[in-house]
Amino acid sequence: MTTPDILLYTANTMNGWKPLIFLHEAEIDYELVPISFSKKEQKAPDYMKLNPNGRIPTIVDRGNDDFAVFESGAILWYLAEKYDRFLSHNPKERSETLQWLMFQMGGIGPMMGQAMFFERIAKPNGDDVPFATKRYVDESRRLLEVLDTRLAGRDWLVGDAMSIADIATYPWARSYFWATVSVEGLPHLQAWFDRMDAMPKVQEALQLPEPRPSAFGKGDIDAAAKANAARFKEA
Structure with missing residues (x-):
């Protein structure tokens, strides 16, 4: 083998x-x-x-x-x-892919990560900081609105096929529930979620190394949230 x-x-x-x-x-x-x-x-x-x-x-x-x-x-x-997959050979599309990849790395990820920290870790452990929580939840929502605008009239973030920009952004944006960020009124973003959700191999990958349905608002949310907060308290 x-x-x-x-x-x-x-x-x-x-x-x-x-x-x-x-x-x-x-x-x-x-x-x-x-x-x-x-x-x-x-x-x-x-x-x-x-x-x-x-x-x-x-x-x-x-x-x-x-x-x-x-x-x-x-x-x-x-x-x-x-x-040679999920990255266009067209120079302009290649640059756009890098731009949206950096948008995720510098914006979506850090902002939603902080929203998750303050909502799912700090608050349950007795360190509720409403100002910080609101700042990161609101900024995460703003960034999701940017994605929604980008996806208006298009299926993917760049070009006419899924790219590494979509792959990078999906796990974060799709975890809006865990960050307590609303996606109401963002139809283009939700349609993009539906497209990614319907891809069997994407969903297969999300089961590894082990499933974490709570990130997407499924399963026993309360138990998962308590276990997550406790793990960080002990760290």
Whole structure:
């Protein structure tokens, strides 16, 4: 049996799902190494040699002298170039893809991540900061409105097919429930969700390394929220 080129270290988070979605949609064989936050495996010395920031995801390309890539956006760009998938050859569309990828990396991710922190971690642990919570929830909503405007009259963020910009943005934007951000009145965004939701391999990827339905407003939300808050309290 041939050893896959790509060795993927990841966890079931919004950033952690990005390379999984790419690899499943592109039907690329890979080896998965789940990272346990409770065991602080992301801070293990051997792992930090691959990812100095001690975060997930990280890939190692065995087919390229064990070249390591960290940061989820950089991983998507690397995979897109390696496998010639989900990245246009047209220079303008290529630039647009990079722009929307950076929009996710610099806006959607950080803002929704902070909204999730203050709503799902700080508040349940007795550190309710209404000003900060409102600031990040409101900014997250504004950014989702930008996406809604972009998606008016188009199926995908760039061009006429799914790109790494869609792959990067979907896990974050689709987790609006967990960030307590409303998507009411955003029909183009919701139609885009429906398109991504209907893709079997995307949904397959979201089950790994283990399912986390609470991120998308499903399952036992209360139990998941309590467990999540408790995990960070103990960290």
